Amino acid sequence: MDIERIHTPVMLERTLELLAPALEREGAVYVDATLGMGGHSRAVLERFPNATAIGLDRDTDALAIARERLAAFGDRARFVHTVYDGIVEAVRGEGLREVDAILFDLGVSSLQLDRAERGFAYSKDAPLDMRMDSTRGRTAAEVVAEYSEEDLRRIFRDYGEEKLAGRYARAIVAARAREPITRSAQLVDVLQAATPAAIQRAGHPAKRVFQALRIEVNEELTVLERALPAALGLLGVGGRIVILSYQSLEDRLAKRVLAAASTSTAPPGCRWNSPSTARSSRSSSGVPSSRARPSRRRTRVRNPCDFVPQNE
Ligand SMILES: C[S@@+](CC[C@H](N)C(=O)[O-])C[C@H]1O[C@@H](n2cnc3c(N)ncnc32)[C@H](O)[C@@H]1O
Numbered sequence: 001m002d003i004e005r006i007h008t009p010v011m012l013e014r015t016l017e018l019l020a021p022a023l024e025r026e027g028a029v030y031v032d033a034t035l036g037m038g039g040h041s042r043a044v045l046e047r048f049p050n051a052t053a054i055g056l057d058r059d060t061d062a063l064a065i066a067r068e069r070l071a072a073f074g075d076r077a078r079f080v081h082t083v084y085d086g087i088v089e090a091v092r093g094e095g096l097r098e099v100d101a102i103l104f105d106l107g108v109s110s111l112q113l114d115r116a117e118r119g120f121a122y123s124k125d126a127p128l129d130m131r132m133d134s135t136r137g138r139t140a141a142e143v144v145a146e147y148s149e150e151d152l153r154r155i156f157r158d159y160g161e162e163k164l165a166g167r168y169a170r171a172i173v174a175a176r177a178r179e180p181i182t183r184s185a186q187l188v189d190v191l192q193a194a195t196p197a198a199i200q201r202a203g204h205p206a207k208r209v210f211q212a213l214r215i216e217v218n219e220e221l222t223v224l225e226r227a228l229p230a231a232l233g234l235l236g237v238g239g240r241i242v243i244l245s246y247q248s249l250e251d252r253l254a255k256r257v258l259a260a261a262s263t264s265t266a267p268p269g270c271r272w273n274s275p276s277t278a279r280s281s282r283s284s285s286g287v288p289s290s291r292a293r294p295s296r297r298r299t300r301v302r303n304p305c306d307f308v309p310q311n312e
Helices: 014-025 039-047 060-069 071-075 084-093 108-116 140-146 149-159 165-177 182-192 207-217 222-233 250-263 275-287
Strands: 027-034 054-059 077-081 101-103 234-243
Touching: 014 039, 014 101, 014 234, 027 039, 027 165, 039 054, 039 071, 039 101, 054 071, 054 084, 060 071, 060 077, 060 108, 060 250, 071 077, 084 101, 084 108, 084 222, 101 108, 108 140, 140 165, 140 207, 149 165, 149 182, 149 207, 165 207, 182 207, 222 234, 222 250, 234 250
Parallel strands: 027 054, 027 101, 054 077, 101 234
Antiparallel strands: none
């Protein structure tokens, strides 16, 4: 397989430019939370000779390829097989408490899409799998076989933003009663037959349903929602994070987490967020603001500017 030909890292120059201020110093540590085939990591290691890279991926095939591609960097390239919400444990496992730069290049890789047997592509007939980590977890075929009509409708609507979610869920439940749906081509046929002729030409009917199934199978949004705040918490002073997202659900989530973490809710002139605003910034995003101090013991006083965590 000629990886250089099939894979070009997305927005490579811009990513390097954004991470550069954090990676130029001696002993800088870069975490590639979505290592894939190591395209971004390799460029980081080449451009920043003082940096070390820790690459995370849940896909063992991707890790094997990245290991080979980055072998020339020796100890400067480390590899961890994990879902990226395990980022803190992965960094701790390397004996570190904080890092300088983190990249999330979200979604599936061209490797996963190109390998028909992984079942990600609706354009290729294959077993309905869609697991990024094929060593564990529920397959798309199991979701299609076991979920209730209501649950299928919910995931198509929430994760695929599919207007025909109800119609497709109904069609799947009817079709699977006749014969198990185990291959992508079977599912595509069911969806195509359920799509009104008037909208057949408005994009492939399977596109959003396949996206929804992939997100469900890999718990992509739940995992990302846990991983981003954990990653922000690992960044040292002057650290940088870049998130490349390709669909609106991830994009909204990333923007919400970054906005919450970079917005101070402290009253003007105060050093800290007040306890009340710190709490509201946590609940509005589900993510603690980086400025909000951890909810250890606190002194409550009348002037919010006087709020100081007790162990400061
Ligand atoms: C778009 S590719 C990354 C490509 C990479 N930047 C490169 O240049 O080769 C995304 C990779 O992230 C991995 N991935 C996606 N979600 C993940 C998660 N929750 N935890 C760990 N790895 C994940 C996928 O398995 C895939 O290999």
